Amino acid sequence: xAEQKRILTGDRTTGKLHLGHYVGSLQNRVRLQHDYDTxxxxxxxxxxxxxFENPALINGSIYDVAMDNLSVGLDxxxxxxxxxxxxxxxxxLTVFYSMLVSVNTLRHNPTIKTxxxxxxxxxxxxxxxxxxxxQTADITFCNADLVPVGEDQLPHxxxxxxxxxxxxxxxxxNITEPKAMLSSCSRLIGLDGNSKMGKSLGxxxxxxxxxxxVNEKVRLAVTDPSRIRAKDPGHPDxxxxxxxxxxxxxxxxxxxxxxxxxxxxxxxxxxRRLAEKLNELLDPFRERRAYYEAHKDLVKDIxxxxxxxxxxxxxxxxxxxxxxxxxxx
Numbered sequence: 300x301a302e303q304k305r306i307l308t309g310d311r312t313t314g315k316l317h318l319g320h321y322v323g324s325l326q327n328r329v330r331l332q333h334d335y336d337t338x339x340x341x342x343x344x345x346x347x348x349x350x351f352e353n354p355a356l357i358n359g360s361i362y363d364v365a366m367d368n369l370s371v372g373l374d375x376x377x378x379x380x381x382x383x384x385x386x387x388x389x390x391x392l393t394v395f396y397s398m399l400v401s402v403n404t405l406r407h408n409p410t411i412k413t414x415x416x417x418x419x420x421x422x423x424x425x426x427x428x429x430x431x432x433x434q435t436a437d438i439t440f441c442n443a444d445l446v447p448v449g450e451d452q453l454p455h456x457x458x459x460x461x462x463x464x465x466x467x468x469x470x471x472x473n474i475t476e477p478k479a480m481l482s483s484c485s486r487l488i489g490l491d492g493n494s495k496m497g498k499s500l501g502x503x504x505x506x507x508x509x510x511x512x513v514n515e516k517v518r519l520a521v522t523d524p525s526r527i528r529a530k531d532p533g534h535p536d537x538x539x540x541x542x543x544x545x546x547x548x549x550x551x552x553x554x555x556x557x558x559x560x561x562x563x564x565x566x567x568x569x570x571r572r573l574a575e576k577l578n579e580l581l582d583p584f585r586e587r588r589a590y591y592e593a594h595k596d597l598v599k600d601i602x603x604x605x606x607x608x609x610x611x612x613x614x615x616x617x618x619x620x621x622x623x624x625x626x627x628x
Contacts, residue, residue: 303334303335303336304335304336304444304445305335305336305337305338305441305442305443305444305445306331306335306336306337306338306443306444306445306446306447306480307338307340307437307438307441307443307445307446307477308324308328308337308338308339308340308446308447309338309339309340309341309342309381309383309437310324310339310340310341310342310364310367310368311342311345311346312341312342312343312346312357312360312361312363312364313346313349313350313356313357313360313498314356314360314363314498315360315363315364315367315498315505315506315507316363316364316367316368316505316506317496317498317503317504317505317506318487318496318503318504318505318506318577319486319487319495319496319497319503320367320506321371321506322487322546323449323482323486323487324447324482325367325368325371325373325506326371327447327482328368328371328373328378328447329371329372329373331447332373332374332377332378333377335445336379337373337377337378337379338378338379338381338441338443338605338609339368339373339378339379339380339381339605340381340383340437341361341364341365341380341381341382341383341602342383342437343357343360343361343382343383343384344383344384344389344433345383345430345433345434346360347426348424348426348427348430349418349427351424351426361382361602362595362598362599363507365380365598365601365602366507366588366591366592366598367506367507367588368380369587369588369591369598369601370506370507370584370585370587370588370591371506371584371587372583372587375601375605379605379608379609380601380602380605381602381605381606381608381609382602382603382605382606383437385603385606385609385610386440386606386609386610386613387610387613387614387617388436388440388609388610388612388613388614388616388617389433389436389437389440389613390436391436391617392435392436392439392440392613392616392617392620393429393432393433393435393436395466395620395624396432396435396436396462396466397429397432399462399465399466399469400432400458400461400462402428404458405428405429405431405432406428408431408454408455408458409454410431410451410452410454410455411423411427411428411431413451415427431454431455431458431459432458432462434455434459435455435458435459435462435463438459438477439459439463439474439475439477439616440609440612440613440616440617441609441612441613441616442474442475442612442616443475443477444475444477444478445477445478445479445480446459446477446478446479446480447479447480447481447482448479448480448481448482449481449482449486450481452479453479453481456477456479459476459477460476460477463475463476463477464476466620470620470623470624471623472619472620472623473619474616474620487542487543487546488539488542489502489503489539490502490503490504490516490517490519490520490521490539491520491521491539492520492521492537492538492539493521504516504517504577506581506584506588507584507585507588508581509585510578510581510582513574513577513578513581514574514578517540517543517570517573517574517577518570518574520539520540520543520570521538521539521540522538522539522540522566522569522570523535523537523538523566526566528565529562529564529565529566529567529568530562530565531562532559532560532561532562533559533560533562533566534559534560535555535556535559535560538559540566540569540570540573541555541556541559541569543573543577544556544569544572544573544576547573547576547577547580548572548573548576551572555569555572
């Protein structure tokens with residue numbers, strides 16, 4: 300049997316995960332875990348680049364993000380859940396890689412520029428500017444073959460390619476040059492209909508939300524502003540609720556759109572049906588999460604066991620890099 304290819308993916312530990320994360324990556328992880336050696340990174344170092352003044356949030360989120368991953372169906376016997384800050388190789392490789400990339404290259408990275416603008420950073424910290432270098436270390440400490448990413452992250456993967464090629468060319472190392480695995484899922488808009496679903500935007504449905512919370516959030520979601528009465532013809536193409544039906548209620552989506560256009564279904568009934576479908580999806584997630592919340596020591600053990608495994612792999616990688624760079628005496 301051929302050896303499984305390795306995937307490295309993960310989440311920033313800045314709060315609980317939401318439906319946007321599920322559509323964009325988590326459901327794909329559940330599918331891929333059976334065919335790939337999957338490493339899931341709890342990216343607490345990356346979280347520090349924007350939330351260094353709130354360490355309590357990051358600490359609690361390590362557990363929350365791990366439980367969110369487990370709740371959607373990731374099997375701790377199949378995947379390796381890793382706490383980023385506990386992997387010595389990531390820190391060491393970040394230092395080595397930083398010698399191979401210029402400050403100007405980092406400043407002109409389009410994703411860095413966009414995120415700096417989003418956070419209002421006029422004067423970036425060293426850690427924020429350099430986190431694509433740390434991300435290269437995340438990917439390569441375990442010689443990951445594939446990295447699932449959205450299009451906005453492709454500049455980071457291209458920088459990883461450049462760093463790995465330069466290292467291998469200079470020192471004769473054999474670090475794997477990873478390939479991007481583009482997500483086929485479109486970004487889920489927020490309940491406000493104006494932007495992506497985001498933790499800091501107040502427009503998200505979280506995987507851990509109760510049924511009552513989901514019902515209330517959907518009830519308040521933005522619909523067609525020109526529709527005053529239930530029998531008025533609607534415009535589903537500009538309705539946030541319609542986009543959720545398209546993703547989470549595919550079997551009824553076309554029918555609901557036609558009835559909306561004909562004034563045959565009102566927004567209240569449309570939202571009620573969406574909430575029912577979302578709660579059907581989330582109910583098994585809630586059940587699994589409740590188990591892990593009641594067994595937090597088990598979650599800690601899963602993270603620590605995964606981190607120990609990752610450290611063994613990372614130590615081997617760093618030893619080979621140091622020998623190639625003539626740093627061993």
